[in-house]
Amino acid sequence: MIKYAILGLLHYTEMHGYRIKEHIERNFGHMWSINYGQIYPNLKKLHDDRLITMKEVVVNGEKGPPRKLYSITDKGREEFLDWLNTSPEKPMLLRDPFLMRFVFFGFGDGKRAIEIIDEQISRYQKELARRKKNLTRWEKSGIYVRLIADLGASLNEMVLEWLKRSKKEILKNAAEK
Amino acid sequence: MIKYAILGLLHYTEMHGYRIKEHIERNFGHMWSINYGQIYPNLKKLHDDRLITMKEVVVNGEKGPPRKLYSITDKGREEFLDWLNTSPEKPMLLRDPFLMRFVFFGFGDGKRAIEIIDEQISRYQKELARRKKNLTRWEKSGIYVRLIADLGASLNEMVLEWLKRSKKEILKNAAEK
DNA sequence: TCTACCATGTAATCTGTTACATGATTGC
DNA sequence: GCAATCATGTAACAGATTACATGGTAGA
Numbered sequence: 001m002i003k004y005a006i007l008g009l010l011h012y013t014e015m016h017g018y019r020i021k022e023h024i025e026r027n028f029g030h031m032w033s034i035n036y037g038q039i040y041p042n043l044k045k046l047h048d049d050r051l052i053t054m055k056e057v058v059v060n061g062e063k064g065p066p067r068k069l070y071s072i073t074d075k076g077r078e079e080f081l082d083w084l085n086t087s088p089e090k091p092m093l094l095r096d097p098f099l100m101r102f103v104f105f106g107f108g109d110g111k112r113a114i115e116i117i118d119e120q121i122s123r124y125q126k127e128l129a130r131r132k133k134n135l136t137r138w139e140k141s142g143i144y145v146r147l148i149a150d151l152g153a154s155l156n157e158m159v160l161e162w163l164k165r166s167k168k169e170i171l172k173n174a175a176e177k
Numbered sequence: 178m179i180k181y182a183i184l185g186l187l188h189y190t191e192m193h194g195y196r197i198k199e200h201i202e203r204n205f206g207h208m209w210s211i212n213y214g215q216i217y218p219n220l221k222k223l224h225d226d227r228l229i230t231m232k233e234v235v236v237n238g239e240k241g242p243p244r245k246l247y248s249i250t251d252k253g254r255e256e257f258l259d260w261l262n263t264s265p266e267k268p269m270l271l272r273d274p275f276l277m278r279f280v281f282f283g284f285g286d287g288k289r290a291i292e293i294i295d296e297q298i299s300r301y302q303k304e305l306a307r308r309k310k311n312l313t314r315w316e317k318s319g320i321y322v323r324l325i326a327d328l329g330a331s332l333n334e335m336v337l338e339w340l341k342r343s344k345k346e347i348l349k350n351a352a353e354k
Numbered sequence: 355t356c357t358a359c360c361a362t363g364t365a366a367t368c369t370g371t372t373a374c375a376t377g378a379t380t381g382c
Numbered sequence: 383g384c385a386a387t388c389a390t391g392t393a394a395c396a397g398a399t400t401a402c403a404t405g406g407t408a409g410a
Contacts, residue, residue: 001277002397008281018361028280031271037399040363063407064360084285087296088274094208094332095272097265100178103205104185105321108261119264143350144282147343151336155271158335159328166324173320179369195389214371217391240379241388 002038003046007080010052010072017043017068027145030152043070051076110174117167124160131156179215180223184257187229187249194220194245204322207329220247228253287351294344301337308333 002024009015009023017039024034046052053073058066072080098120105113131153138149179201186192186200194216201211223229230250235243249257275297282290308330315326 001274004281005277008284011281011284016361017363028276030268031273031276033270033398035399036361036363037365037401038397044363065362065405067361080281081285084278084281085289087293088278090274091300092271092273092275092336093210094269096208096269097178097267098269099205099208099325099328100182101261101265103321103325104181104188104257104261106319107185107188108258112262116264123268142283143347144280147339147346148276148280151276151339154335154339155332158331159269162324162328162331169324170320193389194391210370212371213389213391214373214393215369239388240377242377242390244389 002032002034002042004080004083005032005034006039006042006046007051007072007076007083010070011077011080014069014071016070028148043068046070046076051079105170110170114167114170117163117170121160121163121167124156124163128153128156128160179209179211179219181257181260182209183216183219183223184228184249184253184260187247188254188257191246191248193247205325220245223247223253228256282347287347291344291347294340294347298337298340298344301333301340305330305333305337 005024005028006020009020015023017036020043021034021036021039024032043052043054047054047070051073052070054068054070056066057069098116101116131149135149135153138146182201182205183197186197192200194213197220198211198213198216201209220229224231224247228250229247231245231247233243234246275293278293308326312326312330315323
């Protein structure tokens with residue numbers, strides 16, 4: 001999957017590994033985690049398969065080792081577009097260590113449960129503020145990127161509402177007993 | 178992580194591997210996928226670590242091989258409650274091959290993009306209907322399980338709204354050009 | 355001098371997925 | 383007889399995560 005994310009970015013413009021990581025994190029970091037352990041081996045594989053080409057560039061006055069600029073090849077473009085046009089096989093997956101705990105909160109201490117929920121509320125409040133501020137940043141990046149950012153904010157908003165609703169219901173439920 | 182899901186279920190009642198898989202799929206299958214390749218090795222590891230005990234049971238008149246009934250030990254309960262009370266370290270992660278494609282739809286064929294979005298809309302419509310029908314099923318399972326089911330439905334609803342909104346905006350955007 | 359950041363990468367480990375293999379029973 | 387379901391499991395592979403190692407430059 002990361003393979004296609006890389007091809008997609010290189011379809012846009014040539015880039016080196018470090019910059020690819022930055023882009024992936026910024027564009028869909030909230031839904032896809034990434035790290036060098038995936039990026040560099042993938043770049044190597046894509047290069048071996050002739051889907052991308054590489055040229056080493058020493059940028060004068062730039063710090064650090066020489067960059068390795070990768071570009072997509074015609075073969076790479078072809079494979080990328082094939083992938084883009086196929087129907088996604090697998091359904092959405094939501095993985096959240098907090099939700100995993102939440103299901104079992106009935107077994108634990110109710111007070112601690114509320115504390116953890118409050119932590120989540122303040123986390124999501126901060127995150128939502130950050131997202132809303134950044135929404136305008138995506139305006140110029142094209143409609144699809146903007147819509148993805150929009151989805152991120154909507155998800156954030158929905159979870160926050162759910163957290164508040166849940167807290168209320170849990171407290172009400174505890175008071176009734 | 179699956180380790181704690183198993184401990185949590187066994188905290189509830191003793192169970193064998195096959196039943197654990199069923200439960201995980203039913204309770205949070207929409208957010209956590211599971212398979213035997215994870216269940217059985219995990220059960221073995223938990224047993225080796227003395228967090229659960231096992232007794233083999235042949236149920237008369239039942240089909241198939243003898244069940245291996247696992248129960249949680251005091252040590253297991255302790256570790257489970259410790260985990261339950263700690264703050265979740267990692268943020269929510271949304272992984273969706275459709276969304277991965279979506280970001281790059283600008284590079285592909287606009288008509289095909291609309292087709293794929295329509296596929297997603299009908300998928301989510303069916304799924305939402307199924308979820309809403311099942312919501313009452315969770316009523317008796319305790320407040321936390323019910324709230325998780327509620328979150329699942331809310332997520333589903335939100336994504337569906339977003340898909341419809343996106344389709345409209347994309348068509349409008351295409352018409353303007 | 356020390357920290358932060360740019361930029362490359364690898365090795366070990368952990369986690370998850372797919373695809374098998376076995377075998378009994380129930381119902382069509 | 384055959385398909386479906388219950389129930390056990392493993393091997394191979396794919397994918398993700400963590401933790402290192404290297405080394406240069408800019409700025410406090």
